[in-house]
Amino acid sequence: MLPTFGLTGMDANTETALKSAFAEASMRLGGRWPLVSEQDATHVVVDMDSMYGPMSWLRLHGAGKVVIGLTSAARSQTDFRLAKPFDAEAVAELLQQIAPSDGAAPHGITPAPAPQHQLPEELSKPVSEEAAAPDQRPSAAVSATLETPAAPPARPVEAPSAVPPAPSATAPSTPAPAPSPIAPPRDRTLIDWLAPGQLNGRVRLQRGGTGVLLDLDKHEYFGPATLKPLVSHAESILQAGDFTAVDAAAWNSESTMHGQAQPLSRLLWFCALQAGKGQLMPGFDPGARYRLLKWPQTEREFPKHFRVATAMMKGPATLDEVSAACGVPVAEVADFVNANLATGYAEPYRDPEPEPDSQKSGGLFGRLRGR
Incomplete structure (x- = not known):
């Protein structure tokens, strides 16, 4: 397939x-x-x-x-x-x-x-x-399979989306395979709702008496100056109805109360920090090595992160190696790595591909062989 x-x-x-x-x-x-x-x-x-x-x-x-x-x-x-x-x-x-x-x-x-x-007569x-x-040509803006003229197949080909043929009157019908069960949608937290295409415009998210204004078009938000008051926002299971549209007048009034706008990437960083609960997010190997691509954002509320970042900037390392180097528990290192994977500051490390033999033939013996 x-x-x-x-x-x-x-x-x-x-x-x-x-x-x-x-x-x-x-x-x-x-x-x-x-x-x-x-x-x-x-x-x-x-x-x-x-x-x-x-x-x-x-x-x-x-x-x-x-x-x-x-x-x-x-x-x-x-x-x-x-x-x-x-x-x-x-x-x-x-x-x-x-x-x-x-x-x-x-x-x-x-x-x-x-x-x-193509031959000229084919083009004409x-x-x-x-x-x-x-x-x-048909518009490329339509997300669909492009049709291609097909020659008669040498043998039947089963297309993934084809409708099963009607059973023959003279042959016993073969029951169609049961469709795979559809997995129920998993619970969605704020990090899922911040994904592209989920929200747009200006919306308000209210949790535990604390409101946050999200401007998805400008990639910024208005809320508390610190992040820990937003734990409930990051960890709660949210539905579409939890985000309410805000008109211009209410936006101007409420945003002024919060002070300066903050980058939405900061909120995303915090959501990813809370998401793993001391474990790397699904799909990432806890035994693999990770590295920082550049110095990440750190928050005063999490002073240990400075030590973690310092250790990781020395080179690729496993979570256990980082923990041993900076004296921070592995669970907190995993949370820090999650946050920086989500914001593009960290990545899993892959060993470089070996150089082709043609590039290793330098030196004295390589020059002698080339004579």
């Missing part, structure tokens, strides 16, 4: 451009790459350069998704990387890297030839919408 793809954690312009590039790349490869919703996708593209990128990666990684990092950085902690700026050619290379097929299309499907390989007589000129 081929992987399916979705997009998340990016602005509207980037999403539109990526859908267009994806549609063109899929057409080049025979139209066999479905673009679906984030929930249904096995592989999800995340804009790691956006504020919500690291949080989206953390959430999707914990859900067992394969994450493709869209980034201008030279490397990414995600499973695959799509460099910025991108085009259809780069997307096509990515698709083939994820599911290489040696240039062959699935059974029963004829791959669409690249425009440079398109046989489908996908073979038409670029300005006649």
